[in-house]
Amino acid sequence: MSKDLFLSTFKNFITQYHNVVIVSHVNPDGDAVGSSLAFSYFLQKFGIKTKVMIPNDFPGFLAWMPGIDEVLIYDKNSEKGVQCLNETDLICYLDFNAPSRTGLMHNDLCHCTKTPKLLIDHHRDADFTQFAAYLSEVETSSTSELVAEIIQYHGFDKYLDDNIATCLLVGIMTDTGSFAHSIYHPDTFEICGKLISPTVNYQYIHSKIYNTFSENRMRLLGYCISNRMTVMNEFNTAYIYLTKKDLEDFDYQVGDTEGVVNFPLMIDSIRMAVLITERQGVIRFSFRSKGDFSVHEVARAHFNGGGHLNAAGGTLNCTIEQAIEKFLQVVPQYKSLLTK
Numbered sequence: 001m002s003k004d005l006f007l008s009t010f011k012n013f014i015t016q017y018h019n020v021v022i023v024s025h026v027n028p029d030g031d032a033v034g035s036s037l038a039f040s041y042f043l044q045k046f047g048i049k050t051k052v053m054i055p056n057d058f059p060g061f062l063a064w065m066p067g068i069d070e071v072l073i074y075d076k077n078s079e080k081g082v083q084c085l086n087e088t089d090l091i092c093y094l095d096f097n098a099p100s101r102t103g104l105m106h107n108d109l110c111h112c113t114k115t116p117k118l119l120i121d122h123h124r125d126a127d128f129t130q131f132a133a134y135l136s137e138v139e140t141s142s143t144s145e146l147v148a149e150i151i152q153y154h155g156f157d158k159y160l161d162d163n164i165a166t167c168l169l170v171g172i173m174t175d176t177g178s179f180a181h182s183i184y185h186p187d188t189f190e191i192c193g194k195l196i197s198p199t200v201n202y203q204y205i206h207s208k209i210y211n212t213f214s215e216n217r218m219r220l221l222g223y224c225i226s227n228r229m230t231v232m233n234e235f236n237t238a239y240i241y242l243t244k245k246d247l248e249d250f251d252y253q254v255g256d257t258e259g260v261v262n263f264p265l266m267i268d269s270i271r272m273a274v275l276i277t278e279r280q281g282v283i284r285f286s287f288r289s290k291g292d293f294s295v296h297e298v299a300r301a302h303f304n305g306g307g308h309l310n311a312a313g314g315t316l317n318c319t320i321e322q323a324i325e326k327f328l329q330v331v332p333q334y335k336s337l338l339t340k
């Protein structure tokens with residue numbers, strides 16, 4: 001399904017439905033929440049009843065967003081979540097494309113085989129056979145940019161409001177690291193220019209997202225860099241690991257390690273940066289890269305994950321020591337690509 005076809009048939013498609021659930025991925029980020037809320041506000045303008053549902057809690061730096069109090073957090077109220085899924089006549093996947101990315105919600109989602117599904121996403125390797133309609137663009141900054149394009153197609157003058165613009169800016173800003181990466185074409189800047197207005201202040205939103213650290217979060221960041229970062233000069237790679245105890249020592253709150261993985265990339269020679277954390281009984285990997293080195297490939301081939309060229313995630317079910325050992329075995333396999 002091409003983008004043109006999706007856009008030209010979208011209104012007819014969506015207005016068949018009256019009760020829509022919008023779901024996003026586990027450990028939701030600014031784009032997951034921003035694109036879902038904006039899409040929800042947009043659908044409400046067609047008289048559609050909507051519910052945004054995320055598998056687990058959002059990070060504290062998103063708590064101020066419009067509509068966030070209405071979001072259903074599945075792992076806090078799974079009964080309500082199941083009820084929502086059972087009553088809906090369309091399930092929209094935003095900012096992910098595989099049910100396995102929805103954590104504990106996964107099983108209940110997989111039971112909804114008869115409910116049609118819509119996909120709006122920018123991750124790789126989507127299986128389109130499960131979707132009644134889809135907009136899947138790998139070379140787009142964020143799902144929020146895709147939602148912005150859908151709304152723009154139907155007319156910003158008619159459908160854009162301050163809540164939608166704010167949510168979309170949060171998503172685009174966070175998925176591009178404040179417009180530092182993942183920008184494939186000038187449309188990203190153009191569309192953001194249209195979202196900003198006298199009542200939607202970019203600097204205010206930026207400050208709400210980035211300048212709201214707790215003291216613990218700031219000290220944890222310092223600890224990551226000074227005590228837990230290993231630079232593997234031979235492979236232009238650096239990694240940081242955090243044990244469960246480290247997180248407890250700094251009174252870890254959801255979102256506190258957000259952005260930590262980007263710091264090693266600020267070292268001139270580093271092509272790949274990795275954050276390895278022990279959380280909720282599994283080991284999580286967060287990968288970032290500069291240039292054309294694909295961390296998506298590394299995450300997919302060795303760490304049960306994937307994502308984008310320059311940003312990806314993965315998980316292993318093992319101890320943190322075993323996870324680091326595995327990582328140290330994998331890195332040399334990419335030496336030629338990392339040092340070219």
Ligand SMILES: [Mn+2]
Pocket residue numbers: 031032095122141142143175
């Ligand atoms: Mn995204």
